[in-house]
Amino acid sequence: MKCEALIDYFNGTLNDKDRAAFEKHLAECTDCREELEELRLLTADLPFAAEPAEPNDGMKERVLSAVFAEEPVTAVEKTAPAPAPRKPARQWLQPLLAASLLLSAGANVYLLAQKEETDQQVAREEPATLAGSVQLAATEGFNGQAQASMVQENGHSSVILQANQLQVPTGTEAYQVWLINEAGDKVRAGTFNTDESGRGAVSYTMPSDDNWQMIAVTLEPTATSEQPLGDIVLAAEL
Amino acid sequence: MSEQDFELYERIQAADKQALETLYERYEKLLFSFALRMTGRRDLSEEIVQDVFMKIWTKPNLYDRSKGKFSSWLLTVTRNASIDSMRRKNEQTEALDERDSLKSNEPAVEDLVQWKEEGTVLRHAIAQLAEEQREMIELFYFKGLSQRAIAEERNIPLGTVKGRIRLALKHLKGHLSTGKGGVDGEVRGID
Numbered sequence: 328m329k330c331e332a333l334i335d336y337f338n339g340t341l342n343d344k345d346r347a348a349f350e351k352h353l354a355e356c357t358d359c360r361e362e363l364e365e366l367r368l369l370t371a372d373l374p375f376a377a378e379p380a381e382p383n384d385g386m387k388e389r390v391l392s393a394v395f396a397e398e399p400v401t402a403v404e405k406t407a408p409a410p411a412p413r414k415p416a417r418q419w420l421q422p423l424l425a426a427s428l429l430l431s432a433g434a435n436v437y438l439l440a441q442k443e444e445t446d447q448q449v450a451r452e453e454p455a456t457l458a459g460s461v462q463l464a465a466t467e468g469f470n471g472q473a474q475a476s477m478v479q480e481n482g483h484s485s486v487i488l489q490a491n492q493l494q495v496p497t498g499t500e501a502y503q504v505w506l507i508n509e510a511g512d513k514v515r516a517g518t519f520n521t522d523e524s525g526r527g528a529v530s531y532t533m534p535s536d537d538n539w540q541m542i543a544v545t546l547e548p549t550a551t552s553e554q555p556l557g558d559i560v561l562a563a564e565l
Numbered sequence: 566m567s568e569q570d571f572e573l574y575e576r577i578q579a580a581d582k583q584a585l586e587t588l589y590e591r592y593e594k595l596l597f598s599f600a601l602r603m604t605g606r607r608d609l610s611e612e613i614v615q616d617v618f619m620k621i622w623t624k625p626n627l628y629d630r631s632k633g634k635f636s637s638w639l640l641t642v643t644r645n646a647s648i649d650s651m652r653r654k655n656e657q658t659e660a661l662d663e664r665d666s667l668k669s670n671e672p673a674v675e676d677l678v679q680w681k682e683e684g685t686v687l688r689h690a691i692a693q694l695a696e697e698q699r700e701m702i703e704l705f706y707f708k709g710l711s712q713r714a715i716a717e718e719r720n721i722p723l724g725t726v727k728g729r730i731r732l733a734l735k736h737l738k739g740h741l742s743t744g745k746g747g748v749d750g751e752v753r754g755i756d
Contacts, residue, residue: 331712331724331727333727334705334711334712334715334726334727334730335711335712338648338705338709338710338711339645339648339649339709340709340710340711340712362731365731366730366731366734369731369734369735369737369738370706370734371637372683372687372741373687373702373706373707374595374599374602374640374643374644375595375679375680375683375684375687376602376683376684376687376688376691377595377598377599377601377602377684378598378602378684378688379594379598379680379684380594380597380598380601380607381594382593382594382597382611382614383597383607383608383610383611386593386597386611386614387589387590387593389611389615390589390611390614390615390618391585391586391589391618393615393619394585394615394618394619394622395582395585395622397619397622397623398623399577399580399622399623399625511623
């Protein structure tokens with residue numbers, strides 16, 4: 328029975344379950360392995376049977392600009408320094424505090440007003456711990472740098488990002504932080520503006536402990552983009 | 566040739582835009598033509614080529630030498646993307662007519678010698694197959710249909726599909742190995 332799935336395996340028409348089952352079978356069935364190899368050999372030249380066709384007008388420009396609009400994962404790997412080694416949480420209180428202060432002038436007042444309540448919470452909850460921290464480097468053509476800290480607090484995770492030397496947004500523009508998982512899904516993790524000297528910060532409670540692979544900051548045309556529209560300005564692997 | 570491709574691919578792994586552009590220029594026409602051969606649609610073919618290069622650019626280390634020759638791997642990726650695209654659009658596409666193939670006077674590809682050398686010979690050999698065998702190769706390889714869909718399309722028992730595909734492919738290989746010299750001569754005559 329299993330050997331009959333070979334054609335559908337070759338053409339990728341099996342569902343995930345059947346594909347996994349066939350791959351298991353393939354490991355045990357010499358005939359199927361040989362037939363699969365034979366199919367590959369016999370079809371290897373067939374693409375060259377395609378009649379040469381002129382690509383569409385302007386295709387190269389369209390395709391390459393679409394491709395280069397995506398950040399190469401490896402570029403980030405190259406430009407971002409290795410994640411900082413874990414340090415005791417206490418050392419991170421300083422940047423954390425700085426991040427809060429940078430939120431905005433209004434936020435300071437708010438934070439002061441909340442201080443009493445916060446103190447009470449801290450007293451009865453587990454102390455926050457630092458789960459990790461990375462430096463974000465500017466991508467080609469952009470300025471700036473940032474530090475992102477992942478904080479475990481009261482059973483949930485927050486990311487606190489603090490940036491400086493950024494270009495000051497104009498009009499409705501705003502910086503947005505994105506968390507990107509293995510599948511390439513991008514989730515918004517806060518929006519911020521900078522002060523006149525290009526400094527900005529934001530904290531964000533993460534919806535879930537997904538396996539985040541990357542953190543990035545984009546400059547968006549408005550503060551409301553559900554998916555990144557603007558260029559990636561800063562990025563780092565997590 | 567494949568050594569150069571591999572070097573380009575390595576540079577792309579280091580986010581070298583120029584390397585991707587060079588690779589694109591080298592394969593644009595072949596991949597587009599192959600996608601067009603499969604889907605019969607120029608708009609889908611452009612999307613497919615874009616998908617392929619998008620993968621190469623954004624997903625690190627997709628290719629390594631264990632996957633065989635780079636160009637073969639690239640063509641397999643293009644074929645899979647074409648099959649996905651056809652399935653997604655769920656559209657009946659008209660295959661290009663094989664019999665028109667010898668009338669082409671497209672300019673020769675400078676870089677991809679293999680295409681130039683093999684294309685005409687291959688199309689000639691495919692045209693020599695019996696209708697039934699040509700159809701099997703068309704439905705299986707270029708349309709990427711499931712075994713069941715092929716059985717229904719050809720109105721043959723499901724259990725015979727695999728055997729017929731293998732037979733058709735082996736016949737094609739046979740035509741290629743025995744007929745090569747003669748076809749080459751013919752091609753030279755045309756040139």
